[in-house]
Amino acid sequence: MSIVVAIDGPAGSGKSSVSRAAARALGFAYLDTGAAYRALAWSGLDRGIPLADPAAAAAAFEGFDYSIGTDPDDTTVRVGAVDVTEAIREPRVTEVVSLVARVPEVRARLVELFRGIIATTTRPGIIVEGRDITTVVAPDAAVRILLTADEQVRMGRRSAELSGVSAETTARQLASRDAQDSRVVDFMNAADGVTTVDSTDLDFDQTVAAVVALVRDTTRVETPTD
Numbered sequence: 001m002s003i004v005v006a007i008d009g010p011a012g013s014g015k016s017s018v019s020r021a022a023a024r025a026l027g028f029a030y031l032d033t034g035a036a037y038r039a040l041a042w043s044g045l046d047r048g049i050p051l052a053d054p055a056a057a058a059a060a061f062e063g064f065d066y067s068i069g070t071d072p073d074d075t076t077v078r079v080g081a082v083d084v085t086e087a088i089r090e091p092r093v094t095e096v097v098s099l100v101a102r103v104p105e106v107r108a109r110l111v112e113l114f115r116g117i118i119a120t121t122t123r124p125g126i127i128v129e130g131r132d133i134t135t136v137v138a139p140d141a142a143v144r145i146l147l148t149a150d151e152q153v154r155m156g157r158r159s160a161e162l163s164g165v166s167a168e169t170t171a172r173q174l175a176s177r178d179a180q181d182s183r184v185v186d187f188m189n190a191a192d193g194v195t196t197v198d199s200t201d202l203d204f205d206q207t208v209a210a211v212v213a214l215v216r217d218t219t220r221v222e223t224p225t226d
């Protein structure tokens, strides 16, 4: 059985980048669960499915042939044969992804898919990040972390990544997406047994080091750099 590290948090808290770097340092696999919600939204847009209709969004799962790499150095996302790794980050997808994520049937199917990926990991551990990993997908994970940062800081980091979009627009969209997502699952408060890592005053390397230290201290795992 591989060690499971579950990380949740709001948009722009550093889940993807920190989890990927921590997985590299530990020799673990890495699973970005948000990519699946994004890919389903992308696929719905591609097929002209009206995603605002929950029944239509649930039906979008039919014919959704999804795959993602769990090597932290190759997280290629595919729908069928199409590489959508870049396309799922486009603002048009970000705008509608919460419509897909709010549908219970969609969440149930994706939770099963994530559990299947976790169960077949061949590395000593896997870091899984998203919104409901510590609470729903892997509540029994050996290490459970809520990664947070003040909203202003998160907005600033996300806006630095996106060229061609104003800081105000990025901030508004991020706040609105967190508000919509919060109605479905609570990722702003740590559940019982979940350790909060607040990166507001930490730089990127310090945040990665804090996560790696938590994994090492909790699991006593021997890692490549030991």
Ligand SMILES: Nc1ncnc2c1ncn2[C@@H]1O[C@H](COP(=O)(O)OP(=O)(O)O)[C@@H](O)[C@H]1O
Pocket (backbone or CB within 6 Å): 009, 010, 011, 012, 013, 014, 015, 016, 017, 018, 157, 158, 161, 199, 202, 203, 204, 205, 207
């Ligand atoms: N502690 C940190 N200090 C500075 N920048 C950070 C820190 N953590 C993450 N970042 C940067 O913030 C941006 C958003 O991080 P990302 O991993 O995409 O967040 P999330 O997956 O939670 O939305 C990225 O550009 C990332 O490099």
Ligand SMILES: Nc1ccn([C@@H]2O[C@H](COP(=O)(O)OP(=O)(O)O)[C@@H](O)[C@H]2O)c(=O)n1
Pocket (backbone or CB within 6 Å): 010, 011, 012, 013, 016, 033, 034, 035, 037, 038, 097, 098, 101, 129, 130, 131, 132, 133, 177, 181
């Ligand atoms: N475990 C998860 C992961 C993502 N999501 C949904 O997927 C969307 C995209 O997730 P993401 O992790 O790529 O978003 P960012 O925080 O990286 O922008 C979120 O806005 C949620 O609607 C979810 O509902 N549950």
